[in-house]
């Protein structure tokens with residue numbers, strides 16, 4: 096695996112460019128994705144991915160598009176996903192399809208470890224509803240708790256020094272207007288602070304960890 100070296104440090108400018116990580120950032124155009132990009136792009140080579148924008152396109156609900164995206168990207172040092180869909184609605188009215196929203200996105204769609212170089216990492220995004228239930232949030236709690244469990248379980252099985260973590264943010268300040276009524280009384284956290292948890296996951300040494308940002 097290529098070691099993380101800060102491109103912006105003068106001393107490191109003498110080192111070859113491959114010492115910076117090649118990072119696949121899925122969901123780069125989103126609220127969290129933009130903040131992660133802003134933090135990591137000065138030091139790393141970021142390949143942005145989205146459904147409708149980015150260097151490469153993929154939709155988690157269509158596995159063949161993911162496969163094509165990974166093939167186009169080639170081997171990378173880190174995969175970061177700040178993408179994912181959740182269904183918000185009353186439990187009594189939830190259809191099976193709605194209840195399953197997000198499970199395929201997060202648990203199946205993000206299994207990209209065979210595209211990682213030795214020692215590489217995967218960072219997924221869950222959320223506070225895993226442990227702090229909200230009204231109309233049964234699917235969100237299910238998906239986020241499953242994702243956290245997946246990270247814990249997958250970490251002990253990964254080979255070649257690969258690592259996997261999740262970032263579990265509370266409501267973002269930037270999303271308060273849109274979702275604040277669903278999270279009454281929740282303190283919000285700025286996207287820039289959430290992005291630091293992704294940096295810890297990608298550049299740090301931990302694995303099987305859920306980085307809660309609350």
Ligand SMILES: NC(=O)c1ccc[n+]([C@@H]2O[C@H](COP(=O)([O-])OP(=O)(O)OC[C@H]3O[C@@H](n4cnc5c(N)ncnc54)[C@H](OP(=O)(O)O)[C@@H]3O)[C@@H](O)[C@H]2O)c1
Nearest residue numbers: 122124125126127145146147154155178179222266267270
């Ligand atoms: N915002 C919050 O307050 C908050 C708090 C806790 C957890 N989260 C979780 O964090 C994740 C990102 O949240 P966000 O607010 O940054 O979302 P966002 O602003 O809606 O952005 C989502 C990003 O993911 C991409 N995306 C969505 N569905 C996709 C799919 N099926 N396949 C591929 N890419 C897809 C979007 O690309 P296109 O635009 O091209 O579709 C976009 O780049 C979500 O899982 C959310 O549940 C968010």
